[in-house]
Amino acid sequence: MMNYEIRTVTNEKIRHQIYDKVDYFIQKERLKDIFSTGHPDILRVRKIASKYDLLKLDLPREYGGMGADVVTMANIYFRLGKISANAREIVGMGHGRLLLDRWDEDRQRWIDRIVSGESFVGIGITEDGAGSDVRKIKSSIRHLDGISSILNVNKDYISRIYEADIFVFFVRNVEDGAISCVVVDDLNSIDCLRVSRQPMGLDGWSFGGLVIRDLKIPRSNVLHGEGKGLDVLKRHFAYWRILVSMLCLGSAYQAIEETIAFCKERPIFGGRLSDLQSVGHRLAESVTYIEAAKSLCIMAAKAIDESSNNALKLSSMAKWYSTEVAYKCLHMCVRLQGARGYEFNNSTRRRLLDIEGFLIADGSNDLMKSIIYKELVGKDIYNKTLLR
Ligand SMILES: Cc1cc2nc3c(=O)[nH]c(=O)nc-3n(C[C@H](O)[C@H](O)[C@H](O)COP(=O)(O)OP(=O)(O)OC[C@H]3O[C@@H](n4cnc5c(N)ncnc54)[C@H](O)[C@@H]3O)c2cc1C
Numbered sequence: 001m002m003n004y005e006i007r008t009v010t011n012e013k014i015r016h017q018i019y020d021k022v023d024y025f026i027q028k029e030r031l032k033d034i035f036s037t038g039h040p041d042i043l044r045v046r047k048i049a050s051k052y053d054l055l056k057l058d059l060p061r062e063y064g065g066m067g068a069d070v071v072t073m074a075n076i077y078f079r080l081g082k083i084s085a086n087a088r089e090i091v092g093m094g095h096g097r098l099l100l101d102r103w104d105e106d107r108q109r110w111i112d113r114i115v116s117g118e119s120f121v122g123i124g125i126t127e128d129g130a131g132s133d134v135r136k137i138k139s140s141i142r143h144l145d146g147i148s149s150i151l152n153v154n155k156d157y158i159s160r161i162y163e164a165d166i167f168v169f170f171v172r173n174v175e176d177g178a179i180s181c182v183v184v185d186d187l188n189s190i191d192c193l194r195v196s197r198q199p200m201g202l203d204g205w206s207f208g209g210l211v212i213r214d215l216k217i218p219r220s221n222v223l224h225g226e227g228k229g230l231d232v233l234k235r236h237f238a239y240w241r242i243l244v245s246m247l248c249l250g251s252a253y254q255a256i257e258e259t260i261a262f263c264k265e266r267p268i269f270g271g272r273l274s275d276l277q278s279v280g281h282r283l284a285e286s287v288t289y290i291e292a293a294k295s296l297c298i299m300a301a302k303a304i305d306e307s308s309n310n311a312l313k314l315s316s317m318a319k320w321y322s323t324e325v326a327y328k329c330l331h332m333c334v335r336l337q338g339a340r341g342y343e344f345n346n347s348t349r350r351r352l353l354d355i356e357g358f359l360i361a362d363g364s365n366d367l368m369k370s371i372i373y374k375e376l377v378g379k380d381i382y383n384k385t386l387l388r
Helices: 012-028 031-036 042-051 069-081 093-097 105-114 229-265 275-304 311-337 338-342 347-358 365-377 379-385
Strands: 121-124 138-144 148-159 166-173 179-186 194-198 208-216
Touching: 012 031, 012 069, 031 069, 031 194, 069 229, 069 275, 069 365, 093 105, 093 179, 093 229, 105 166, 121 148, 121 275, 138 208, 148 166, 148 179, 166 208, 166 229, 179 208, 179 229, 229 311, 275 311, 311 338, 311 347, 311 365, 338 347
Parallel strands: 121 166, 138 166
Antiparallel strands: 138 148, 148 208, 166 179, 194 208
């Protein structure tokens, strides 16, 4: 059974109070306007969210947080997606949850910085030679003694390279080759090379490579135990993929609503686009797919909240299915908008480009299917499918 380190909000009333608070924040701070500019300032929005105490949402209660469960966070991420997929992580701990392996004074300082909006956490797994195949990671950690270690990092195609000042890296132990999860807690005060890449979507988020050479760090910066990196990845992304899935569905849902409004207005053949039955059926199918995908996400979220054995499988199902559904619905929406949908700055087109990233990011959809297949047939056949 997997321990997901999150306290469950069992009280439906509290859950709805949290949704009301998030909705109020979204409206009061005009987040739709901020994200429609195409260059939202994510860190500024997080700073504002901290004033509403919303960065503590999924921080467990024992660390002083609100302890929102996965179902609650999933429903919040659907709301964020309606604004834009780029509004993810404007509330909650984001990848900062990786720092919650145990309590000590350093960790408390990191948490305080995160929930005040002063700091933000990035995650560095991918390297040029290690994408889906994380076992090929070459970034490394070498332990000098019981107190200090030397870190070498060469990550690429990762987000938040400028926004995050705390970074969690997945690196190989020089001693035994196992993968560990390690934190660098102040990226801005060390010698670090950032290489920018230009993504198709991801407005407001940086993307590219990070290189760190021979950085001395405390050995206690290894999180969740030395050599436990692959387990950490599984646990963390089982959670994270559900949020991302709901984010993508929220984005597609909003686009469908906007496309319906467009169809009601658009004159065609003496009537309106919405009068055509084939158009209506396409829209009806799309909302059906979205509701089905949402149900799968909530089922997966409950599985994590209840520490169920099939949480990883359900979360993998939710991720590939939801992101594909969102992508297909958005593609249908841009096509219904005719030539307008082909414009670069068309808001539905921007949503489509954002969601395309999530077919790959946070574990590619092919990888999700491999995880599910592993559960079906066991490790031996699974290893063959990965040519091991
Ligand atoms: C928008 C975006 C944001 C990202 N942010 C981050 C980040 O913050 N941190 C980070 O560490 N990484 C990040 N990534 C990188 C992302 O995690 C990797 O791109 C992803 O893991 C896939 O690795 P890859 O690109 O090297 O593709 P590869 O692993 O080389 O895969 C290439 C193709 O093969 C397919 N494939 C993979 N495995 C299988 C299989 N078993 N069977 C069949 N086909 C398969 C893939 O689906 C893909 O289509 C981000 C990527 C994107 C697009």
